[in-house]
């Protein structure tokens with residue numbers, strides 16, 4: 001077996017291992033919800049030392065940012081694509097709830113450390129997330145089970161990879177989105193590339209025409 005075959009085999013084994021280890025999409029979402037719940041509780045518990053409160057707050061804001069982006073870019077588009085009008089309605093509503101959460105997250109991040117509204121804002125964020133989680137784990141989960149069925153495992157693996165990349169600071173602009181736009185409202189990369197190419201083509205054609213006109217004028221003068 002040559003080096004290329006060995007490397008290919010190793011990569012395939014690594015991918016298989018990832019897929020086996022990853023939870024399905026709904027288990028992954030639920031475990032993120034549990035994590036956020038525990039972090040909110042730690043922050044809001046007045047007996048928690050202040051350094052731990054600050055750490056819990058940073059962790060929950062980061063976790064929610066990654067979680068909402070992961071859902072908007074992978075889970076919701078898959079649900080919308082596989083489902084019908086009911087699923088589309090649920091996804092649109094969920095994205096709006098995410099947008100409200102993201103606005104509040106941005107406000108909390110921008111607060112000075114001892115701002116008197118901090119705890120009030122985090123409490124409102126917690127309540128907003130609790131409401132969202134309740135709807136997601138009841139209605140959205142049952143829709144996902146019905147329309148996505150056995151695709152939930154592969155989707156879970158994809159979502160886990162997204163989370164891992166985001167935690168390593170990858171995914172760049174895609175995870176830094178704070179506009180609340182869902183992935184399906186963001187122009188696909190191919191389209192923007194296509195537009196650039198079209199512009200380039202137009203510019204090249206214009207240059208060629210100008211050069212041809214200049215050559216024509218020279219000839220006429222001769």
Ligand SMILES: [Fe+2]
Nearest residue numbers: 071094132136
């Ligand atoms: Fe969500």
